Amino acid sequence: MNSSASRDGALALARRVLEIEAQAVAGLVDRLDGQFSRAVELILACRGRVVVSGIGKSGHIARKIASTLASTGTPAFFLHPAEASHGDLGMIAREDVVLALSNSGESPELLAIVPLIKRRGTRLIALTGNSRSTLAREADAVLDGAVAEEACPLGLAPTASTTAALALGDALAVALLDARGFSAEDFARSHPGGALGARLLTHVRDVMRTGAEIPTVPEEASLPQAILEMSRKGMGMTAVLDAAGRVVGIFTDGDLRRSFEKLADLRNTPVAAVMTRSPRTIAADRLAVEAAQIMEERKISQLLVVDDTSRLAGALNTHDLFRAKVI
Helix, strand or coil, X not given: CCHHHHHHHHHHHHHHHHHHHHHHHHHHHCXXXXXXXXXXXXXXXXXXXXXXXECCHHHHHHHHHHHHHHHCCCCEEECCHHHHCCCHHHHCCCCCEEXXXXXXXXXXXXXXXXXXXXXXXXXXXXXECCCCCHHHHHCCEEEECXXXXXXXXXXXXXXXXXXXXXXXXXXXXXHHHHHHCCCHHHHHHCCCCCHHHHHHHCEHHHHXXXXXXXXXXXXXXXXXXXXXXXXXXXXXXXXXXXXCCEEEEEEEHHHHHHHHHHCCCCCCCEXXXXXEECCCEEXXXXXXXXXXXXXXXXXXXXXXXXXXXXXXXXXXXXXXXXXXXXX
16 A cells, blocks of 8 residues: 555545544433432532543553542542452541442442442542443443444444543533532632633732832933933833822833834933823732733733822833733
8 A cells, every 4th residue: 555545545544533533422422311400419419529531541541530620629539440349448437428430330449349339428420331230230321432433444443432421521611610600710729730820810919020120210200311211221111200109101112113213302201201101000909910911902012010099019011911822
C-alpha cells in the first residue's frame, strides 16, 4: 500500500471513529429520564462524599468523573474496586453515595463489593451499558450508557462506551453544579494555581501600585513637571490631584502626543489644560479581571484606583495585569 492510500485510509477510519462516538453521545439525550433525576437527588441528599469506582477503562473514566465532581462542588474521590476488597472498603461510609461504572454491569471486582456497600446502607448509582445487569438490579438509580457499537473496528476496545460514560458523568456533574448554585468564583477557589484562579481570585488591591510608585502631580503643575513624573515612574501616565488628594484627571502618553500636535509653547502650559478630566477609575476591592475588562472596552492601558471619596489609592496598567496572569 502506498503512503497516499495509507493516509487516506487513516483519515477515513478516524472520521468514522468520531462519527460513531458522536452518535453514541447524541443517543444518550433521549434516554435521560427519571433515573438521572433520581441520581441527582441521591447525591444532593448525600451527607458524605461520592465514591466513584470502576475497573479497567471504566476505572480511568471513573477517576475523571470523580475529579470533575470534586472541582464543581460535589466532594468525591475514586476508589479502586480491587483495592476495596483488600481493606480500602473502609473508606466508604454509610452517608456516602457510590457511583459504580461498568459497561457490562458484570465486572467481578465491582460485584464483589456491592453486597458490602448495600449492607452498610450506602446508596448505589450504576453507570452501565447494560440496564439488565446484576449491577443495575442492585442499584438505587441507573444511568443508561449503552451504545450501539464501539468505534474500534474489532468491536473490542472500549471506545464509544467510555466516551458515553464520560459524557454522562459530565452531565451529572453539571446538573449538580447548577442545583447547588455553584459559581465561577467557587470553581476558582478549587483551582487557585490555575489561570482561572488568577483571574477570579485576584483583586485590584493585589496588583496595583501604591505609595511612591504611583506617578502623581498637583493640578497646578506644569506640563514639563508632569512629563518628568511620568518618566520617573514608568507607567506611561500620571494622576493629577487636587489639594485633598482627589483625582481630577489623568495625563497619559496619548495626551502628550496630542499636546505636541496642538500646542506651540509646551513649557508654560499647565497640565490641567491638556489632561483627561474625570478619568475612568476603579475601587481596590474589585476583581482585577474587571480592571482588564475596563481597559479593553475603553482602549486604555492604565487605570487609577480610588477610595469612596475619590482619593487616589493606587494605579495599575496592563503590564501589572500580565505579571499577575490576569490577562
